[in-house]
Amino acid sequence: MCRGPAVIDLRRHNANFCAEHFVKFCRDQTAKAISDHDMVQPDDRLLVAVSGGKDSLAVWDILIALGYSADGLYVGLGIGEYSDASADAARAFAEQRGLTLIEVDLVETYGYDIPAGSRAAKRTPCSACGMSKRHVFDEAARNGGYDALVTGHNLDDEAAVLFGNVLRWQMPYLGRQRPVLPAGDGFPRKVKPLIRLGEREMAAYCVVSGIDYLVEECPMAAGNRHLAYKEALTDIEIRSPGAKFAFYHEFLSKAADRFADDETTGRDELGICERCGSPSESEVCAFCRLAERASAAQPVQLSRRDGGA
């Protein structure tokens, strides 16, 4: 199909692509995901959650290329050198393209970083991080009046989450695992436009498009169950090209609705958190409780470190 030199072969599509056609392919797949799932409208103002990694920078780049108005949101997690490097990548991308990047630093704004938050809340780092990011994303989207929050979750991410939920038959999660979460009760609409593209494609898109992304993964991810699920699915994909895509997309088209009854959005009859004004089931929301415990614990750890060796 392409006369130009091939930069990538996609076995699931039985095709080789030159650079130009591969970029077009990725943008077309994203546009198709957006229209198939009615994710956003042409004049929506979008806020893209940006980590400095390949997926979030690629989705931002693609949305701009498709003509959307999209700002970036970077959350400083305080995870050592990883966070420094990820902030640099996000800032450089935005600066080079004249795009707006909103930055929220957890330590500056809430007085804790992810390692401290994880210890204080006795949660895994990824659980404390997920909760913190969700809170910052929701608040920034609300305060900025954005129509939707965009994340860079790709096909591999979503297939791995689905695999984990199926392994344990997590019914409420299965009911909720959709690429669009509608807005409601102070939560912005959340969309995942990269569900038709895999990890390898996103890395190739960045290389071909000259996007300088942070290759290093977050050091806290080690031991994360999803990594094992991703590897298992990738092994299956090698033997059976297209299996990953079918697993996830046929779940969406054939099975997701069957779990709708088990869906608990956690959004019914929510009150307002008395500290931050976010929707919450209790007087003080789970995020504010985490932030309070973690910021109280942080100075103790700092002085111990100072007084120690």
Ligand code: SF4
């Ligand atoms: S791997 Fe875990 S701790 Fe690191 S950024 Fe992702 S969710 Fe946060």
Ligand SMILES: [Zn+2]
């Ligand atoms: Zn071509």
Ligand SMILES: [Zn+2]
């Ligand atoms: Zn709160």
